Every structure is written in structure tokens, then in C-alpha cells.
Amino acid sequence: MSIDMSQFHQVFFEECFEGLEAMESGLLSLDIGDIDPEAINTIFRAAHSIKGGSGTFGFTVVAEYTHIMETLLDEMRDGRRQVTKQAVDVLLGSVDCLREMLTSIQNEEEVNAQSVAQHQAALETELNGSSSTPSAPAVSAAPPVAASVEEEEEEPEIEEEQGWKISFCPYLNLLRTGNDPVRLFRELSALGQLTANVNIQDIPNFNELDPEECNISWELVLVGDIAESAVREIFSWVEEDCELELSPLAKPKKKKKPKAAAPALIASPVVAETKDVASAAVVAPPPTTVVKKVPTEAEAAKNAPKASSSIRVDTDKIDTLINMVGEVVITQSMLGLIGENFTMDKVGQLKRGLAQLERHTRDLQQSVMNIRMLPISFVFSRFPRLVHDISTKLNKKITLKLVGENTEVDKAVVELINDPLVHLIRNSLDHGIEMPAERIAAGKPETGTIELKAYHRGGHIVIEIIDDGRGMDKSKLLAKAIEKGLVEESAIMTDKQILELIFMPGFSTAEQLSDISGRGVGMDVVRRNIQSLGGNIDIISELGKGSTIAIHLPLTLAILDGQSVAVGDETYIVPLVSIIESINITEKMLNKVAGKGETFKLRNEYLPIIRMREIFNVKSGAATKPNEGVIVVVEGQGALCGFLVDELLGQQQVVIKSLEANYRRVEGVSGATILGDGSVALILDVPGLVRLSVC
């Protein structure tokens, strides 16, 4: 009957983090003064389920902490306490603290007790202090909490031989409520050394026995330095379904008589008629063996590796998928039937079947890809908090508008886009939006707006960050770049090129540094991150009116558009995004540098030629002269360069397969794919190749 709880930990943590997010967004949307009871209810429910869950899993620190939050929220919910900005801030702080606690527990690290204590103190002050209305019973609600916390701290010092004698008499219906005493005992034994004595005298004789009824009671002795609250916590879910008595072990001088909630009653309410021990064996789980086994399991749980990442999928998507699979199976059996006794007159039928199969396969592929798609709101939902915090810190008035939160994008993209977006939004908050006074002077509304917008456009997702702030001063940017020696003084640059200067490493226009942004390490990293996702980033900015930063990302990282090229007998795939153009060149356009390095002239620029045959050591086929083959002009690492290949084969979507999964990284190759004929083709890592051969 014993269940390994650790297998549920991952789910628990996921739910907790979801709960925390719900609490956070709820708290942010709370309108001070005018409380929406439903909003508080939502926050309260989230807190409550975190508390319940952490209690079940034995994370008492979390449970206790959440309990205090819950008390505070409860008072707000009942209207006994006003919702003040201060209270909301304290609660927001607690959400962060909880998140920290859960993260450390998840990583099996020590919880940072100091920060927890700090937040807890803040919460308690809030709870005990100020704003609760005097007549309300709020005051009475608060002390017990504080008391139970204190108690926990004192006890270890007072008791010499520590431990608890627990009398646990479940009511008949305990098992029906889905509670399993064995699980409780296991949790108990994780706290200390547990001895259990089972009392089976109340078991009726076999004919009258209802296996769903719990006719046994236990006398438990738990030795160890354990707080009463910790013991009670374990029983908290069955409190209403049993009679529970807790008493400290022996030592008459123990002054503290635990204030047991349930009336002390050891005798079971059920009167037994027979004492048929043999039948008892049917129902009674052998307590001794169970208890013995537990410590090792608890240890195993501790050493268990962290579970792999999971994904929540809309049931609709799965239904579609099952539907698709059904269609494929039908088509397959139809084709099977045609094939069974095939005659030439069935060719038309066969062709139709194959066309159908093709369509279903494509649909199936689409729906499988869909499973990996998450709404971008997974990323966006964190930003209201960020904007709230930073705008308060900067004394600016800013509203954040989210548009297109339901735009779906690949899970991998969702995970990787967060950091760049945080950076860009911080920039807008810090540098983009002006101080209220400045805004009024410029004839703009006092409150600045940042719009975060996501939409699909032609196989790409576009994320835009639009602010109505001061915009970027191009002349200032240029002056700064010249001062830093990043561009020549005489350089003639287009507006776009000037704006793109901010992506240069070591470039920052902020007049003064702040801890929010402005150290000049950001934008180049942002651009690099986005490029590594196969996307690009554009800026439009108008002085005095605001800036728009647009990020274009591929919808998925699992499929890319590629150009297949032939070199000898080998086929390589060049990602289409990095190809600028493909050209034939003439002898006249060729130049050699120092007799070796080949370059060619393309519209007044000299680009190096990389001979794929040489760099990849392809032996098959005859070497091509540059004017016989095709030059594929690619961009990588910000530099243009020409790949010399024998022939262009065609464009297609390719599914990326990892080479590292079974081998290792290969220089110049970013992955592999499988072509229509079942053979493997390598996908070129264009930036890597450029680096390999040019630098």
C-alpha cells in the first residue's frame, strides 16, 4: 500500500509555481481601496493549495510560512482588514520568498532561513499591526499563529527526552475519505523513530467485516526532537476523521501540556463483539514491517534525480492528434486492401490513397508540432510584476499593455526568449519612458505606456516592444559611437545603421548607470541570443515619440527551411535564413590575396570564398573552379562570405536531428537531417564555418 511520494514532487512543484504565478498576477491586479472579493479568493485559494500540498509532502517550512500568508489573506477576504498597498507589497515579497524556498527544496538545497525569517517577520508585523479593525476577531486569529511558531522554537530546549505519544483512533470512514494510515506513519517515521502498536480488538468477526471500514486504532510512540505542530501537520488531513491525542513522552516535569484540539478519547467508539484475530489479518496492514521500510525510502527520495521537464498540453490538442492517427490508420488499411490483389486498373485508386496519406501525414506532423506550442503568455505573464516593481522604484508612472498573449510559439523558444525580453523591457522602463514631469512638459500624458505585442507573420512569430517614451537620439548615438571608436568619424550611415549601433558590444548611451540597465553589456548579448534562436531584431525609433523593437523568431526550432547544395557526392543543407543570395561568378570577379585567399567582388564589396570541398575534405567528384560552381553568399557572425558549392539542389523544410545525441559536436555542422530518400544530410553551421575559415 505504500506509495512513493517522491514521484509526485515534480507535479507538486509545478503546481506550486503555477499557484505562485496566479497569486502574483492576482495581487498585481488588486485595485487598492476597491477590492474584488473574487480576486482575493483566487489568491487565497492558490495560497491554500500550496499550504495543503506542502503539508502533505512534509515541507513544513513552506506550509507554516504559507499559513501566515493565508491568515492575512483570510482577513482581507472577510473584509476585516483593509487592502493597503503596503500589505500587497508585503504579500508580493512573500510570494518571492516562497518561490525561493520552493526552488531550494526542489534543488535539494538548504532553505535560506535568514531571508525566510525576514519575510516572515514582515508578514507578522503586517498581521499584528495597524490596519485591522479593532472590533473584528482578526486580533484573535493572529496570536495563535505566532504562538505556534514560538512554541516550535522553544520546545527543543525544554524537553530532555523528546518525543510524542500519539493515540490515533480513526473513525470507521477514514479509509473511504481516501486517507491511508500507512502513509501517515511513513511521514511520521521521517520525523523520528516510530514504534507503532496496533489495537485490533474492535475488529468485528469476519462475516460482519466491511473491508472499507477502518476498525483498528493505533498507539504510536515517536522519539525525536519534533515540534508538536510538525506532528499535527501530518494528521491535519485526517483531523476530522479520527480521534487524536498527542502527549509528550514521559518525564512528568514537562510543563507544557499540549493543547490537543480533539477531545482525548482512547477507547474506540465501536464496540467489538468478537476478537477474531485471524480475520484481523485481512484488514490490518502489518504495521511493523511498514514502519521499518520507511527510512530507506525516505532516503531514496532524497537522492532521487530531478525529474525531467514536462509540458502541459491542452486536451483538445491531444484529441486532434488521436483523430489524425485514426485517419492515418484508416488510410493505411485502405492502401493495404488495394495492395492485396493489385491490378493495373486500381492505379487511380492507389494514387488517391497515397495523396490522402500524404495529407494526413502532413496534418499529423502539424498537430504533433502543435503540442510543443505554448501561448506566449507564459513569458508575458511575468512582466506586469517587473513593470510594477521597477516603475515604483524609478517613480515613473507606467502601464503595460499586453497584446496577443495567446500567440503560440515553440516551448524551446518560450524558454529562451525570456531573458532577452526582460532586458529589453527594463531598457524601455529605464531609458525609454521619461519621468512624469518631463512627460507633461513634452505634452504627453503623465502615464507612459509600454506595449508588448506578439503575432504571427509568415512562419515567424513577431514580438514587439513599443514604448511612447523619449526615443533614441541618432546624433547622440553616432557621437557616442565615434567617441568610443566604434565607427569612423567620416562614416556615412543610414538611420537604421545608426540605431543598430546599440547592439555593438560595449555601447551604452545612458548618462548614468543604474542597477536596472545601462552597463552596456546588454544589447549585444540580446542580439546574440536572438540570433542563436535563428531570429533577428529590428529597431524603429523616433526622437520624442518612442521606440519600437521588433523581434522576429522562427515558430519552431525543430524544423528549418533549408537550401540543399551538392558538393561532390555529398549533400549539405544551408539554413535559408543565413543565405543572402546565390550567384554564378565570372573569372573577372575573382581575386587572389597573396596568391592564396580567394575573394570575389560583389557590388563593391570583396567577399572571401570558402571552398566547401576543401574545408570538408570531400574527395568524390572533380574539383570545381569558382566560375563553374555556384557561390552561395551567406551571412554569419555579421560578416558576409561566399560558399563555393557544385550545385544547388532545392529548397525544403528539414527536421533537425541532433548529431550530439549519438556522437558529438562536429565543427562546422549544426545538426543532421534525413532526406526524402532516407539518407542523412548534414546541416551547416554557417556562423561556425565562417569563423572556422575566415578568422
Added chain:
Amino acid sequence: MKVDAVNSKQVEQFLTFELASEVYGVEILKVQEIRGWEPVRVIPNTPSFIKGVLNLRGSVIPIVDLRERFSLEHTEYTPKTVVIVLCIKHRRNESFVMGIVADAVSDVLDIKIDEIKRAPNFGTQLDTRYMRGMHVYKQNMIMLLDVDKLLNPDEVDDIEAISDIGSFE
């Protein structure tokens, strides 16, 4: 190879195969499947014994030619040439799937662990780190390979470096 006394009664099964008329063996539990040779896609700039990669039902697996790996004389691949697909354990509990090219597959043998003899030390002449041991079966010597060590992707470079030094001297 340390022979554990407790395990001495245990029997392990080995798949044996021929390579340049010598017989080699690999633990059968490592073998995933045996397939015929088919052309592979060459990976640029890799040691010559890595013939290339193959599409194995959707995953891309590298193929190693053991003849070249052991610096044996190269032969043409024939329809009889086989590829033994192995599942290799890597140090971080990861596993890799790789194929090795062999001339022919011969047999599956039950070998008692205490009948596996330690590979003799050949000094610098021959690296025996990737040998699990040797076994004599019907007057034939079978070399039992430790494929985890032999085909470890991290070690491929080291081995290469060692043989480079050898040829340099």
C-alpha cells in the same frame, strides 16, 4: 580486468564477429541490432575510422569501421558486410547508439566470467585499455571488447592523439 570472486560463477553472453580472420566478442546486452552495410553520409574532418552517419529509423548514428580503428588492412564492403548497432554507456549515465562494421557475425557464446583471461600487456605496441579480456573457445582465441571504452565519443580524440604520436616517432 579484475575478476570478482562473487561473480565467478556467472555466465555472460557474447556476440562474436569476424574481422580480418580474427574473432572478437562484444557483450550481447550491448547489441541493439545487426543490419547489412549501406552507404553512409561522411562527416567532414573526423578520424578516418568514423565512416559517417546513418539514418536508423529517425535517429542519426555514427558508424565506426573497426578494421580502420585497429589499423587493419581495409577491404571493400560487400553485401556480406554487417553493421552491429551497439548501445554504449557513457559516464554520465547517458547512452549512445553507434554502429560498428564487421566482416561477418559468427555466433553467440555463453562465457563464464572466470574463464575470461586478462589481456596481456603489450606495452606501447598495443593499447589494451579497451579490451575486456580474452577467451579461448575451441582452440580459437576470442578478443572480448569493452565497447564502452572503445567507442566512447570523448576518447576518440585521445586515441587519435596517441596513434599520432606513435606514427610520429
